[in-house]
Amino acid sequence: MTQATSIHLAARPEGEPTEDNFRTQTRDLPDPAEGEVQVRVIWLSLDPYMRGRMDAGPSYADPVEIGGVMTGQTVGEVIASNAEGFTKGDIVTGFTGWVSHANTKAAGLRKIDPSRAPIQSALGVLGMPGMTAWTGISELIGAKEGETVVISAATGAVGSVAGQIAKARGCRVIGVAGGAEKCRYAEDELGYESCIDHHAHEDGKAMAEALKAAAPDGVDGYFENVGGKTLVGVLNNMNTFGRVALCGMVAWYNGKNMDQSMPLPAAWGTILKNRLTVRGFIVADHWDRFDAFLSEVAPKIADGTIRYREDVTEGLENAPATFLSMLNGGNFGKTLIRVGPDAD
Amino acid sequence: MTQATSIHLAARPEGEPTEDNFRTQTRDLPDPAEGEVQVRVIWLSLDPYMRGRMDAGPSYADPVEIGGVMTGQTVGEVIASNAEGFTKGDIVTGFTGWVSHANTKAAGLRKIDPSRAPIQSALGVLGMPGMTAWTGISELIGAKEGETVVISAATGAVGSVAGQIAKARGCRVIGVAGGAEKCRYAEDELGYESCIDHHAHEDGKAMAEALKAAAPDGVDGYFENVGGKTLVGVLNNMNTFGRVALCGMVAWYNGKNMDQSMPLPAAWGTILKNRLTVRGFIVADHWDRFDAFLSEVAPKIADGTIRYREDVTEGLENAPATFLSMLNGGNFGKTLIRVGPDAD
Numbered sequence: 001m002t003q004a005t006s007i008h009l010a011a012r013p014e015g016e017p018t019e020d021n022f023r024t025q026t027r028d029l030p031d032p033a034e035g036e037v038q039v040r041v042i043w044l045s046l047d048p049y050m051r052g053r054m055d056a057g058p059s060y061a062d063p064v065e066i067g068g069v070m071t072g073q074t075v076g077e078v079i080a081s082n083a084e085g086f087t088k089g090d091i092v093t094g095f096t097g098w099v100s101h102a103n104t105k106a107a108g109l110r111k112i113d114p115s116r117a118p119i120q121s122a123l124g125v126l127g128m129p130g131m132t133a134w135t136g137i138s139e140l141i142g143a144k145e146g147e148t149v150v151i152s153a154a155t156g157a158v159g160s161v162a163g164q165i166a167k168a169r170g171c172r173v174i175g176v177a178g179g180a181e182k183c184r185y186a187e188d189e190l191g192y193e194s195c196i197d198h199h200a201h202e203d204g205k206a207m208a209e210a211l212k213a214a215a216p217d218g219v220d221g222y223f224e225n226v227g228g229k230t231l232v233g234v235l236n237n238m239n240t241f242g243r244v245a246l247c248g249m250v251a252w253y254n255g256k257n258m259d260q261s262m263p264l265p266a267a268w269g270t271i272l273k274n275r276l277t278v279r280g281f282i283v284a285d286h287w288d289r290f291d292a293f294l295s296e297v298a299p300k301i302a303d304g305t306i307r308y309r310e311d312v313t314e315g316l317e318n319a320p321a322t323f324l325s326m327l328n329g330g331n332f333g334k335t336l337i338r339v340g341p342d343a344d
Numbered sequence: 345m346t347q348a349t350s351i352h353l354a355a356r357p358e359g360e361p362t363e364d365n366f367r368t369q370t371r372d373l374p375d376p377a378e379g380e381v382q383v384r385v386i387w388l389s390l391d392p393y394m395r396g397r398m399d400a401g402p403s404y405a406d407p408v409e410i411g412g413v414m415t416g417q418t419v420g421e422v423i424a425s426n427a428e429g430f431t432k433g434d435i436v437t438g439f440t441g442w443v444s445h446a447n448t449k450a451a452g453l454r455k456i457d458p459s460r461a462p463i464q465s466a467l468g469v470l471g472m473p474g475m476t477a478w479t480g481i482s483e484l485i486g487a488k489e490g491e492t493v494v495i496s497a498a499t500g501a502v503g504s505v506a507g508q509i510a511k512a513r514g515c516r517v518i519g520v521a522g523g524a525e526k527c528r529y530a531e532d533e534l535g536y537e538s539c540i541d542h543h544a545h546e547d548g549k550a551m552a553e554a555l556k557a558a559a560p561d562g563v564d565g566y567f568e569n570v571g572g573k574t575l576v577g578v579l580n581n582m583n584t585f586g587r588v589a590l591c592g593m594v595a596w597y598n599g600k601n602m603d604q605s606m607p608l609p610a611a612w613g614t615i616l617k618n619r620l621t622v623r624g625f626i627v628a629d630h631w632d633r634f635d636a637f638l639s640e641v642a643p644k645i646a647d648g649t650i651r652y653r654e655d656v657t658e659g660l661e662n663a664p665a666t667f668l669s670m671l672n673g674g675n676f677g678k679t680l681i682r683v684g685p686d687a688d
Contacts, residue, residue: 227612246616252609264605265596268571272590272624280616 002038002079004029007098007319009064013054016254017327021054022070022320031080032103038080039092039109040101044316044337045073045123046323047157048225049282051253061284069097070319073128075112075119077343086111091343093122098319100339114343117301124157124334125301125308126294132283133161133223134293136245137169139286140279141221145170148215150234151192153225155182155309157334158247160190162223164306165297167191171221174214176207176230178329185332189307204232204262211237221245227252229260235270246280253327309333346382346423348373351442351663353408357398360598361671365398366414366664375424376447382424383436383453384445388660388681389417389467390667391501392569393626395597405628413441414663417472419456419463421687430455435687437466442663444683458687461645468501468678469645469652470638476627477505477567478637480589481513483630484623485565489514492559494578495536497569499526499653501678502591504534506567508650509641511535515565518558520551520574522673529676533651548576548606555581565589571596573604579614590624597671653677 003026010023032038053064053071064071074097078090083106086092094109096102112122124130136158137143143166151163154175163173163186175186175195186195194214201207207229211219218239224231228251238244251257271278300306311333313322319337326335347370354367376382397408397415408415418441422434427450430436438453440446456466468474480502481487493510497503498519507517507530519530519539530539538558545551555563555577562583568575572595582588595601615622644650655675657666660683670679 227609231608231612246612249609249612249616252612258607258609261608263602264575264608264611265571265593265602267608267611268575268590268593268596271622272593272626275624275626275629276622277624278615278620278622280619280621282616282619285619 002029002101003027004099004101005316006069006100007316008069009054009066011066012056013254016256017051017054017324019320019324024317029101029103032082035083035106036103037078037083037086037092037106037109038101038103039074039076039094039096040079041074041076041096041099041316041339042342043075043120043123044098044319044339045127046319046326046335046337047072047129048248048250048253048327050323051327069099071095072098073123074099074339075122076340081106089343091119093127098316100316120310120336121301121308123336124310125161125306126298128283129157129334130161130297131286131290131293132247133158134165134297135281135283135286135289136223136247137162137165137221138296139289140245140281141223141243143169143171143221146172147220148172148174148217149221149223150174150176150211150215150219151223152176152230152234153248153250154186154192154195155190155332156225159223159225160308160333161297161306163190163192164300166221168300168305172215174211174219176226182332185309189309198230201229201233204229204236204260207233208236218242223247224249226250227261228257232260232262235262235267238270238274238276240274242274242276244276244278246278250327310336312336312338314338346373346445347371348443348445349660350413350444351660352413353398353410355410356400357598360600361395361398361668363664363668368661373445373447376426379427379450380447381422381427381430381436381450381453382445382447383418383420383438383440384423385418385420385440385443385660385683386686387419387464387467388442388663388683389471390663390670390679390681391416391473392592392594392597392671394667395671413443415439416442417467418443418683419466420684425450433687435463437471442660444660464654464680465645465652467680468654469505469650470642472627473501473678474505474641475630475634475637476591477502478509478641479625479627479630479633480567480591481506481509481565482640483633484589484625485567485587487513487515487565490516491564492516492518492561493565493567494518494520494555494559494563495567496520496574496578497592497594498530498536498539499534499676500569503567503569504652504677505641505650507534507536508644510565512644512649516559518555518563520570526676529653533653542574545573545577548573548580548604551577552580562586567591568593570594572601576604576606579606579611582614582618582620584618586618586620588620588622590622594671654680656680656682658682
């Protein structure tokens with residue numbers, strides 16, 4: 001019988017989560033029920049949205065229940081099938097959660113063609129992060145040639161694709177990232193015009209000055225992943241009719257950096273005077289455009305126009321520590337857990 | 345020779361403006377130059393945007409210079425013409441400022457047909473305030489049948505038209521206004537489902553509770569004129585995919601009510617989680633849609649579906665005091681100064 005290891009939410013975090021918020025268990029997995037397949041997980045994706053699912057408060061998705069398996073998308077191999085259309089050896093992606101093995105409804109799985117791209121790209125550039133990036137740049141910001149676009153978390157799984165899509169559209173791209181190494185990567189590898197290291201800028205005022213220097217003609221589009229001092233800096237540099245795609249605010253998760261803000265009346269005044277459009281979005285609302293995403297982005301990945309970087313940690317048991325580190329910017333590229341070996 | 349009285353910006357306000365910020369002068373007006381007409385002003389419109397023009401800071405329009413005539417739209421009678429297409433007796437509207445008489449370029453004037461509607465409606469329901477209301481409801485919020493729309497400053501020149509347009513589109517309309525009399529008017533005369541008296545609610549939390557009771561299914565569209573505690577209350581009741589048309593924030597003008605706010609991270613979180621769209625706008629960017637506005641709204645004014653109310657003060661010399669009172673909600677309906685008698 002298959003042994004399945006899984007990581008559960010042990011308790012809701014108060015402020016910043018710790019490893020104590022997680023609990024690992026192992027159990028025997030029965031054979032898959034009718035309509036299910038049994039999957040051996042190869043790759044687990046770790047993403048910032050998971051932090052929100054740990055809280056009880058209302059959000060766009062139900063929280064993980066206490067004791068429940070942590071939510072997450074994986075890529076794995078079908079090792080037993082009790083569902084039409086799936087056979088042993090198929091490579092699939094789905095939301096099995098933080099597990100080594102799972103019985104899961106076939107209806108929630110999508111088959112992956114391993115000959116097209118590395119299978120884990122279904123969790124990154126060709127999956128949810130890539131689609132999120134494309135949605136923000138294309139559908140919300142509507143980035144046009146000659147415009148200046150700022151990308152926060154600019155070397156992350158989402159930001160790196162967002163910036164490269166904007167660049168491919170003829171925009172001037174300014175990145176914001178944490179640390180000199182990430183900034184060098186953004187300029188040298190991703191091709192951004194420049195990248196601002198937010199570690200080197202103490203507050204919103206300093207960020208505003210750095211952005212003013214990097215984008216003297218102002219900012220037309222902002223792909224917002226972080227909030228905090230970066231947001232303050234960008235809002236102070238937005239051009240008339242600028243667009244903000246609000247995708248995340250990781251600097252403010254866990255109740256951190258609340259002083260790195262500006263008063264709401266000042267932000268509201270900027271939105272009014274500059275006639276900005278600020279739109280919050282989650283990618284789940286935009287899946288009907290997945291084909292449009294693939295048709296723009298997949299060829300650019302195939303021909304090397306869009307590059308990507310993975311930050312791989314071995315072993316499911318390391319998922320909690322890796323996740324916590326990622327929330328603090330400790331990752332560099334798409335954060336993945338290698339749960340098991342490749343299929344034969 | 346014509347004597348022209350005009351009201352000037354004497355000094356920029358620090359915080360709340362006072363009558364000392366204004367200065368009145370009278371001078372002889374020469375004959376109009378080539379391409380100009382001489383106008384005797386009958387009606388002067390007072391509008392909240394004028395407060396912004398008194399400050400030096402960057403905004404969407406140039407500030408009034410110190411010593412300059414206060415900006416404002418008027419309706420008047422041509423008393424002398426040196427421009428093709430205009431003759432003595434024509435009724436016109438244009439931006440002459442706070443004056444009794446002016447020589448003004450004919451190119452900036454629009455003729456009014458006095459037989460169609462009272463001439464001062466060109467300053468209200470059929471002018472900038474009406475067009476502002478329509479732009480917010482129709483172009484930005486895109487209010488649809490069955491949706492719930494909240495209108496702040498709900499009985500003002502803009503808000504009263506915005507609410508009635510939304511109602512005519514089949515929306516459930518909740519007004520927010522200051523005082524029981526205005527709220528009664530909103531419910532009895534404008535036909536809103538209900539109106540919340542913000543004087544009766546101390547802070548954003550109380551406003552949120554009142555709105556929750558008035559709109560138990562949440563708010564889909566918010567026509568934002570005020571900021572302050574009303575905004576806090578509404579943001580806490582917005583539905584997924586809600587739209588905010590940000591037109592003004594009068595509660596926060598003059599640096600007032602800055603404590604009646606919420607932290608930016610909380611507002612940002614609401615925009616993200618509920619996937620809201622917040623758009624600042626000024627009507628000047630939307631004049632190309634003036635015909636669309638007229639074709640929707642003018643018939644509804646003619647047949648009485650949309651009602652309006654004017655708050656008339658006699659005498660140009662009373663413009664400063666009336667303006668200051670309006671900024672504090674002392675008006676009830678479209679604020680107008682009757683500068684001179686009707687044309688014969």
